[in-house]
């Protein structure tokens with residue numbers, strides 16, 4: 513099953529941005545019980561367990577599970593085995609289970625890291641080399657938000673499974689599940705405190721030579737009760753897209769306030785995963801046991817039918833199937849395309865991190881701004897159930 517696939521990078525890819533970024537690489541979670549969270553990613557999200565690092569591979573203080581697809585979507589789930597593994601255990605104690613780092617694959621780790629730090633990035637780990645009999649991987653880290661990192665990684669000189677220390681899983685976990693056909697990461701979203709959005713947008717734009725793609729100001733994103741501001745920064749070739757949300761004062765508590773309170777800090781709110789067939793993906797994920805946000809009312813879908821017809825039958829999916837599954841559809845005016853999306857409910861006990869499933873159709877480039885009201889009203893219904901609205 514694992515023999516012919518390498519979960520290193522894509523060396524043939526030539527970046528079209530000044531930082532030598534080839535694209536998203538892996539996302540790593542720090543959690544209380546990695547084995548259980550890895551199992552959820554296999555069973556519910558439909559990823560394969562392809563790599564393992566732990567005592568059996570010479571690491572006595574931690575375990576990491578590499579979950580992946582054949583399209584190179586890579587999620588790493590890590591737990592501490594000893595209380596002295598302070599970086600991991602202190603993160604989980606403070607934030608609960610969550611995303612510690614997201615990695616981008618780069619052509620030259622030293623060059624990208626040096627440029628980033630020269631342009632204001634806070635260095636967390638200088639470029640270092642991990643080596644074994646299959647070669648070496650280079651990696652470095654800069655700070656993002658309170659306790660999160662962006663990592664730069666390069667696998668050009670490595671022939672092994674993933675990174676030194678990882679081997680084929682020692683355990684034989686068999687799951688029955690429906691295939692989800694998730695492809696790659698589309699974007700990764702951070703939630704920050706009041707007055708921090710501009711700071712972090714400027715930080716990323718300066719450090720990584722990104723640009724602000726969209727800004728949602730006061731009044732753009734609000735429900736009857738709450739509001740937020742959002743800026744999307746992205747690499748100039750758009751391979752990396754990073755929206756940043758901050759709460760805005762309103763009648764009740766913003767979902768962003770709930771996040772920062774429950775997470776005890778700023779951090780990663782969601783990772784959006786691409787599918788080429790959202791109806792099949794969401795239907796199968798539901799069968800696998802994934803909980804999604806409640807569906808919007810039927811009037812929402814009447815409006816989609818109307819807007820699709822006005823544009824000559826733009827939406828080619830069966831809208832009654834979208835309605836049955838609660839999938840949202842944003843008919844975009846700017847790009848002429850449309851965007852299909854749905855949020856899962858929070859993955860962990862604290863209402864913090866969730867996944868988004870997304871399908872961009874006919875050149876859609878936005879973030880579902882036409883769906884914000886429906887999405888955020890659904891989130892607020894859950895917030896209210898938790899007593900946090």
Ligand code: FE2
Pocket residue numbers: 699701782784868879
């Ligand atoms: Fe999103």
